[in-house]
Amino acid sequence: MSFDGVFTHTMVSELSDALVTGRISKIHQPYENEIVLVIRSKGKNHKLLLSAHPSYARIQLTDIAYANPDTPPNFVMMLRKFLEGAILEQIHQVDNDRVVHFTFTKRDELGDLQNIVLIVELMGRHSTIILMNKENGRILDAIKHIGSSQNSYRSLLPGVDYIDPPKQESQDPFSARKEKVFAILSQAAVLDGQYLQSHFQGLGRDTADELVYRLNERPNEKMLVWEAFWSDLLSKTTPTLTTTEKKEYFTPLPFNSLEGTKTTYQTLSELLDAFYGGKAEKDRVKQQGGELIHKLDNELKRNQTKILKLQQTLADTELAENYRRDGELLTTFMSQVPKGAEFVELPNYYEEDKPLKIKLNPALSPNQNAQKYFQKYQKLKNAVKIVHRQIEQATQEVGYLESVLAQLEIAGPMDIDLIREELIEQGYIKKRAAKKQKQTKQSKPEEFYSSDGALILVGRNNLQNDQLTLRSAKKTDIWLHAKDIPGSHVIIKDTDPSETTLLEAAMLAAYYSKYRLSAQVPVDYVQVKYVHKPNGAKPGYVIYENQKTLYVTPEEDSIRKLKENNSK
DSSP states (O other), rough: OOHHHHHOOOOHHHHHHHTTTTTEEEEEETTTTTEEEEEEEETTEEEEEEEETTTEEEEEEOOOOOOSSOOOHHHHHHHHHHHTTTTTEEEEEEEEEEEEEEEEEEEOOOOOOOEEEEEEOOOGGGGGEEEEETTEEEEEEEEOOOOOOTTTSSSBBBSSBOOOOOOOSOOOOOOOOHHHHHHHHHHHHOOOOOHHHHTTTTTHHHHHHHHHHHHHHHHGGHHHHHHHHHHHHHHOOOEEEOOOOOOOEEESSTTTTSSSEEEEOOHHHHHHHHHHHHHHHHHHHHHHHHHHHHHHHHHHHHHHHHHHHHHHHHGGGHHHHHHHHHHHHHHGGHHHHHGOOOOOEEEGGGGTTTEEEEEEEESOOOOHHHHHHHHHHHHHHHHHHHHHHHHHHHHHHHHHHHHHHHHHHHHGGGGGGHHHHHHHEEEEEOOSSSSSOOOOOOOOOOOEEEOOEEEEEESSSSHHIIIIIISSOOOTSSSEEESSSOOEEEEOOOOOHHHHHHHHHHHHHTTTTTTTTTEEEEEEEGGGGGOOOTTTTTTTEEESSSSSSEEEEOOOOHHHHHHHHOOO
C-alpha cells in the first residue's frame, strides 16, 4: 500500500493519541529530506519522524537510530529557533488528502504566545515540510525551496504566503453523505478500483481494490460493506504487513484482496518501521556510501584485470623450457652453427632427433646466441615466482574488496563512517581535510539471541570482525563464517551450543554474507582457537582449520525473529 489519504487518516489518529499536549525537547535533521522531533508526552520520549523523501515520504513514530550530521542544516536551525520547547496542540489532516498540519504553541522573546504550524505534504517526489506562522499564513522556511520558475502555482520560500496544494473535487470517504455514496456506487458501469479513485479522495490503488473486493463479495449489501470498512478503520485498526511472492504491502487492516503471509503489529508506526526500515536504510547507505561503492568497484575491476594479465604472463612462462632447450642445442652443436646466420636447423635429441629450426641473431656469435636463450629462460623462471606472488596478492585484494562491498549492502547509515575510516587506513581513499570532526561513536557488533537463549554476535564491518574474533571472543566460543564467501564473522558465546543454536547462527552467517539471497549456503564453524590471522593480512581476513560445515537457507523472517528475541 502507498501512504495514501486513508493511511494518513489512521496515522494522524494514532499520533494524536500519543503526542498531543507533548513538548518538543530535541529536533534533528539526520538526512536531507527527513526531520526527527523528540517529543516528551505522557511520561515518555517519542521520536516523531517526518519524511519528505521522494520514495519513502511518511509520518510516524520510530525506534530506528539515526546519525546526525556534524553541522546542522539551516532548516533544522530554523525549526529549533521556533519549535524547541513548543507544545503540540493539534495534528490535523486536510480533508482526506496527504497533507498534515502539526500546530504548536510557544512564547516568543517578548513572552507573547505564538502559533506555529509544521506542514507535511506527502506527495511522492513533490513531498515537502514547511514551517509556517499561523497568524499571518507566511512561510518561515521549507525543507525544499521552490521558486516561481519551478512551480507557477505557488512558491515555497521564506516570507511568501503559504498556498495549499490544489484540492481534489472528489468526495471525502470518511465524511461523505450516505445518499451521495449510494448514488456513486449505483451509477458505476464497472465498479473497479479506478472508478472509486476518481470519485473519492485519498484512495490509493490498493485501498480502492480492497473496497471493490469487499463490495463485490456482497453486491446486495454495498452500503453495509462500505460503512463497515470505514468504521473498522476508525475503531479496529490492525496494522498488517502482507508479504506476497512479488512485494510487501502495509495496510491499516488485513486486506482480503491480498494473498500472502500476514504479520500484524501493535501500532502503525511499528508496521512502518518493519516495512520501511530496511528499504530506507539501504537507500541512505546507497546515497552516503555511493562514493565508496564507486571507488571499490573501480578497484575491484582493476585487480580482476590485473589477475587476468598475470595469468597470461604465467602462461607465457611455459615457453621458458623451450628457451632452455634451444640454448642447450646451440651449445651442444655449436660447431654446426654458421656465423651471421638468421636461422639454423639442428638435431633435437629431446624429440627423437627430429630437426628443430632455431632463430638466431646474426650480429651475435653462436655462443652469444646460446647465452641469450639461457638468459631468457632464467628471466622467465624468476618471473614465475614473482607472478605467483602477485596473483596471490591481487586475489587477496579482490576478496577484501568483495567483503567490504558485501558489508556495504547490509550496512546501516551509522556504519558508513567506520567503513570509510577502514578504507582510509588501508589507503583506498584519501582522508578528508580540515573540518573538525565529531568523535565517531564506536559501533558494536549486532546482537541476537537463539531460541535457546544463547548470545550470538555478528560483525558488521571488517574492523568489527577482527575485534570480535581476535580480541573479544573466548578461545572456546564457536566461530562461524560463510564458506569461501565474503561475509561477517559470527560468534556464539557458548562452548557447547545446541544444534538449534548452531543452525540459527549459521543462518545469520549466511544472511550476513554475499550470498544472502541464495539457498543452501555452506557455513563453516569451529572453535575460535582454530582461527588465526596471517601476518600482514587485510582486516577481516583469517585462516582456520578443523572446521565442520552446515548448509542453510537464510530467511528474513527467521532473522527478524532472532532479533526480536533481544527484547524478551
